[in-house]
Each structure stands twice: as structure tokens, then as C-alpha cells.
Amino acid sequence: MEFRPCIDIHSGKVKQIVGGSLKDGGGHKENFVSEKSASEFALMYKKYGLPGGHVIMLDRRDTPEYEASKREALSALKAYEGCMMAGGGINDENAGEFIDAGASHVIVTSFIFKDGELDLGNLERMKRATGRERLCIDLSCRKKEGLYYVVTDRWQKFTKFVLDKNLLDELAGSCDEFLVHACDVEGKRAGIDEEVIKILKDSPVTVTYAGGVKDMSDLERVRNAGDGRVNVTVGSALDIFGGTIPLESLADMA
Numbered sequence: 001m002e003f004r005p006c007i008d009i010h011s012g013k014v015k016q017i018v019g020g021s022l023k024d025g026g027g028h029k030e031n032f033v034s035e036k037s038a039s040e041f042a043l044m045y046k047k048y049g050l051p052g053g054h055v056i057m058l059d060r061r062d063t064p065e066y067e068a069s070k071r072e073a074l075s076a077l078k079a080y081e082g083c084m085m086a087g088g089g090i091n092d093e094n095a096g097e098f099i100d101a102g103a104s105h106v107i108v109t110s111f112i113f114k115d116g117e118l119d120l121g122n123l124e125r126m127k128r129a130t131g132r133e134r135l136c137i138d139l140s141c142r143k144k145e146g147l148y149y150v151v152t153d154r155w156q157k158f159t160k161f162v163l164d165k166n167l168l169d170e171l172a173g174s175c176d177e178f179l180v181h182a183c184d185v186e187g188k189r190a191g192i193d194e195e196v197i198k199i200l201k202d203s204p205v206t207v208t209y210a211g212g213v214k215d216m217s218d219l220e221r222v223r224n225a226g227d228g229r230v231n232v233t234v235g236s237a238l239d240i241f242g243g244t245i246p247l248e249s250l251a252d253m254a
Contacts, residue, residue, distance in 0.1 A: 001223045002231045003250040004208045005045045005053030007038050007076055007084075012068030014038050016236040017058065017187055031187055032242040038076035044240065046080045048251040052208075052231070054107060054136075054179060057088030058154060077102040085136050087179070092125040099134060106130055107179055109138040110152040116160045123174055133176050139163055140181035140210075141196065148196060155183045165202045172204040185212030189236050189243065192218050197225040206231065213237050216245060219253070 008015055016032040034041075038055065045053055055073045059066040066089060073086055078101055086098040087107030095106045112123045126135055140155055141148040141163045148163040161167055168178065180200060182193035192212040200207045209222060210233035222232045234250065237243035 001226065001228050001253070002052065003050065003219075003253045004231050004233045005041075005050045005084075006210065006233045006235055007041050007053070007055045007073075008058055008235065009038055009056065009069040009072045009088075010058040011065045012072055014041055014072070015058075016241045029187075031189075031236045034241070038072040039079040041240065042076040042079040042084060044247065046083070048248060050251060051080075051083035051104075052085075053083075053233070054085040054087055054208075055103075056107070057086075059088070060154070061089030074098070074101045085177075085179075087136070087138060092122070092129040095126065095129045099130065103134075105134045105136045105176060107136040107138050109140065109150070112137070113150060113152045113159045113161070116158065118159075118161065127174060132174060135175040136177040136179055137171055137175045138179045138181075139167070139171075140179070140183055142183045148199065151183060155181070155186075163196070163199055165199070168200075168203045168207075175205065177205055178203055178207040180207065180209055182209070182211030186210065187236050188212055189214040192221055192225075194221060194225040197222055197230050200230045201226040203229070208233055210235070213245075216249070219250075 014034040015030055017030055055076050057069040057073050059069050081102035082104050085105040085107050086103040090106045090108055091111045098106050112119055139150050142151050150159045150161045182196045185193050197209050208231040213234045214237050237245050239246050
């Protein structure tokens with residue numbers, strides 16, 4: 001298990017947002033808003049030798065807010081070149097711009113899941129644009145009727161796909177990694193979702209879990225639930241985002 005850092009950007013600012021509250025038109029709940037630039041956070045991660053993290057733009061593409069967030073994301077990728085992934089509004093046409101800026105991978109969900117279905121044509125286009133080895137598929141999920149469904153469009157829309165071993169096996173041949181936010185607990189600092197982690201431990205490729213970490217004991221719970229095979233992201237609970245877990249304490253986690 002490794003710690004994977006994150007930088008979430010909304011309206012051009014580094015923020016920590018309660019994931020389930022994010023929706024078009026505003027009204028979301030913010031845990032933390034920084035006056036530091038995204039590149040400053042990237043340099044912190046570089047200082048501690050923490051690769052493999054992700055920079056996520058949370059605004060809807062083709063809006064002024066997205067463009068502001070994109071500028072911040074590109075600066076962060078350049079600051080820690082080759083060591084962070086980029087996600088949010090990425091498709092086969094703009095993926096190259098993020099890779100050229102220094103992204104190790106690009107992350108996609110909404111481009112390959114359309115109207116609740118998996119668009120195999122778009123998935124193939126992404127693979128041609130980036131190569132399988134530079135593609136991360138985001139399978140962030142929310143619980144409905146006892147099952148975890150993949151959600152898209154800033155976690156607002158349910159797809160028809162249940163997060164389970166079959167889905168992980170089906171998509172593993174098309175990407176290098178999976179990123180999965182447990183959206184129902186994301187940003188709440190109220191504890192992790194062990195059910196999601198137990199699903200992810202059977203992933204054929206590297207997988208990172210995000211959502212709900214509140215303290216160091218939760219990191220041990222992630223390790224146990226995932227048999228040490230599931231990496232973990234910590235957002236709002238980190239001291240650099242207003243929480244209590246010191247970033248430096250995670251630098252040697254393995």
C-alpha cells in the first residue's frame with residue numbers, strides 16, 4: 001500500500017470539497033480553500049518524494065472556471081513533471097496537452113461512460129491518444145440499492161455499471177491504473193468505506209482508493225481491508241488541507 005497525494009482544483013483554487021455535494025450551479029460544501037497555488041502543493045509532494053498522485057479539475061469543461069482550473073493544473077504538472085496524473089474534462093483531443101505538460105497519466109470517466117453506458121469507441125480513442133500505459137480509469141462510485149455504481153459528470157450521474165470484480169477485470173486490459181473515490185464518504189473525514197476497498201483488492205492493475213480518511217487509524221484499516229494491495233489518497237484530513245495528519249508522516253508509508 002502506498003500513499004498517493006492529491007490536488008483538487010475548483011474555480012482556479014486548490015480546494016477540498018465534500019464530494020457528494022458537488023453539483024452544477026453551486027451549493028457545494030467546501031472544507032478547505034487555499035491561497036497557495038497548485039504548483040506549490042506539487043512542489044511539497046516533490047520535496048517528500050511522493051509520486052503517483054492526481055490533479056483533478058472539478059469544474060465543468062468549456063466554462064471560464066474550468067479554464068482557470070486548467071491553468072493551475074498545468075502548472076502543477078510542470079512543477080512535478082512525470083509524477084502526477086491529470087483528470088477532469090479530459091478526452092482524446094486534449095489528453096496530449098496534459099501529457100506534454102508533464103502528466104504521467106490522464107484520468108477519464110465521463111468520456112468513456114456516456115448516458116450510463118460504456119462507450120467502447122471512446123475508450124479505444126483514448127487508448128490510441130495516450131497508450132494503455134498512460135491511461136487511468138476513474139471508477140468512482142456511489143451506493144444505490146445495496147450496490148456500488150460507477151458515477152460520472154463530477155459524480156452526479158449514475159451509470160448502469162456496478163463496481164465489482166467483473167468490471168475491474170473487463171477494463172484492466174485498457175488502462176494502467178484505476179482511481180476510485182467512494183463518493184458517499186468523500187471529503188467528510190468520517191471514516192473510510194471498507195466495502196469499496198474490499199472490492200478493489202482484487203483489481204488486476206494498480207488501484208488507488210479515496211474517501212473518508214480521518215486519521216492514521218483509517219490508513220491501517222485501508223491496509224487491512226485491501227490486503228495491502230490498495231493505495232490510498234488523503235485529502236481533507238491532511239495538515240496541508242486543514243486536517244491533522246502531517247504530510248511528512250506519510251512520506252515513508254509502504
